[in-house]
C-alpha cells in the first residue's frame with residue numbers, strides 16, 4: 061500500500077489564512093515527509109504569512125518543507141490561481157498529493173432566503189463555495205492523473221448543515237449539500253482518488269462568531285447557547301481527528317464523516 065504520511069507530499073490548503081485552515085496547515089505539516097511542498101491559499105497576505113511562520117515553527121528544518129503562499133480571491137476567475145498553485149508541483153518526486161478544500165463563507169446571513177435578490181452577490185458566493193471548489197479539484201486531479209505511483213487525496217471541510225435545513229443559513233446549507241454530492245460523484249468517477257467530506261462540528265473561529273449576525277433570532281440564541289455551554293471546540297481537536305481518519309485510511313471514498321458531538325457534563 062502507498063503510505064499516507066511521512067512521504068514527499070504536495071499539499072494545497074485553501075482558506076489557510078485563519079481558523080480551521082490555519083490549524084490544518086500546522087497539524088498536517090508535522091506529518092509530511094522530507095521534501096514536501098505546501099501551498100497555502102486565501103485572500104489575506106498577512107494571514108497567510110502568519111500561517112506560514114507557524115508551520116515553519118512546527119516542523120524541523122531537516123524536513124526541508126517548502127511553504128508557498130498564494131493570495132487569491134476564490135470568488136474571482138481562477139486562471140492565474142491554477143498556474144500559480146501548480147507551478148510549485150514541479151521538480152519533486154512526490155508520493156502523495158493532498159488537496160484540502162477548506163475555504164468557505166456563510167453569505168449574507170443578516171437576510172433570509174426570500175430577501176436574496178442580488179445576483180452579483182449570489183454569483184460571488186457560488187463562485188467561492190462551488191465553482192472554485194470544482195475547478196481546483198478538477199485541476200488537481202488532472203495534474204496528477206497519470207502519476208500512478210502518487211497517492212491522491214481530496215478533502216473538503218463540510219458541515220452538518222449539508223444534510224440539515226437550517227433557517228437563516230439557506231445558501232450555506234445549499235453550498236455544503238452541493239459539495240457533498242459533488243464529492244460523492246467524484247469518488248465514483250475517480251476510483252484512484254481518496255475522497256472525503258469532513259464536518260468538524262462547531263469550531264471557535266471568525267466564521268463561528270459571525271453566526272451571531274444571523275437573521276433568525278431562535279438560531280442566534282441556539283448558537284449563543286452552544287458557545288456558552290462549551291460545545292464549541294478549538295480547531296485542533298477536529299483537525300487531528302480528520303488526520304487520524306486519513307492516516308487509518310479505512311474510510312469509504314466519497315463518504316461524509318462528522319466530528320462526534322462534544323459531550324457536556326451536566327453540573
Ligand SMILES: NC(=O)c1ccc[n+]([C@@H]2O[C@H](COP(=O)([O-])OP(=O)(O)OC[C@H]3O[C@@H](n4cnc5c(N)ncnc54)[C@H](OP(=O)(O)O)[C@@H]3O)[C@@H](O)[C@H]2O)c1
Nearest residue numbers: 075077078079080102103104133134163164262263265267
Ligand atoms: N467554524 C465552524 O464551526 C465550522 C463548522 C463546520 C464547517 N466549517 C467550515 O470550515 C471551513 C473553514 O471555516 P472557519 O470556521 O475556519 O472560518 P474562518 O476562520 O472564517 O476561515 C475562512 C477561511 O476561508 C478563507 N476565505 C474566505 N473567503 C475567501 C475568498 N473569497 N477567497 C479565498 N479565501 C477565502 C479565509 O481567508 P481570507 O479571508 O484571507 O480570504 C479563511 O482563511 C469553511 O468551509 C466552513 O464552512 C466551519
